[in-house]
Amino acid sequence: MMRRPATPDALRPSTTDLLDAWATRVRAERDQTDRARELADPTDFYAPTAHRFRPDPSGLDAVGQVLLALARPDDTWLDVGSGGGRYALPIAEVTWGVIAVDPSPSMLAILAEGMDRSGIGNVRAIESRWPPADGVDIDALRADVGLMAHVGYDIEAIGPFLDAFEAAVGRLCVAAMGEGAMTTVGRLYWAPIHGEPRVPLPALPELLMLLIARDRLPAVTLVDRPAPTYEDFEALQDRARRQLWLRPGSEKDQELERLLRRDAHEVEGRWSLPEDRTRIGVVTWEPR
16 A cells, blocks of 8 residues: 655645545536536436447457456456447357446447347346446445446546445556547537536546545556448537537538538548547556
């Protein structure tokens, strides 16, 4: 365990201060969204785009390759926020099994399709937020390795989230997080459309600071994040519209289309937006 200074130290912020700052940032981003939105928050936010979270038939991405290198044949993995099984399914093929937890019925339907298509039977899917909802058997969720991939950016109560995550894990905790909260559309268009800069959510740097404040010493493997691409301009426009909470056909939506037609480009039949280089960190630490 790392020894902490006896008095406040600017180089080692307290866990309380970091948790408060994390929650404040998440609330500020949510309040900004509520001020700007033209559409209500759907019950299942991912339903219209769940198909984009299917495992890539061409193979694992760089993050997935790092994850597989951490897996052991006798492991059970807990995948919190498993989505459509992008990582749960390949990990299940090389381990004892995976417990996949996700609150989105549409995402779990994609996972079930992937299990059927691949003939994988050692993934147990549980529809729940994290920490688990009342009525979910916590003991049944215990695993050797816990994974939270692109989960946590918008979790206000991140302390209890991590507490429950670590309590369920025996050998190793793993998180995959972007160095920014996947913010291309917000960076490019939030201010022109809504008139103010986008509030950034916590991401990889903030997670690392929080883990250190919690007396963990994380290891990080960085991989480049490929720019997202879309099958046509309309798919890109729909994704950008959703991230800006715009009503189709509204004044702001028409301005967004003008900006997208100015900036978007097509390469080999796929559409994308100009991006800065961004990376994803695969973070590992030992649970307490």
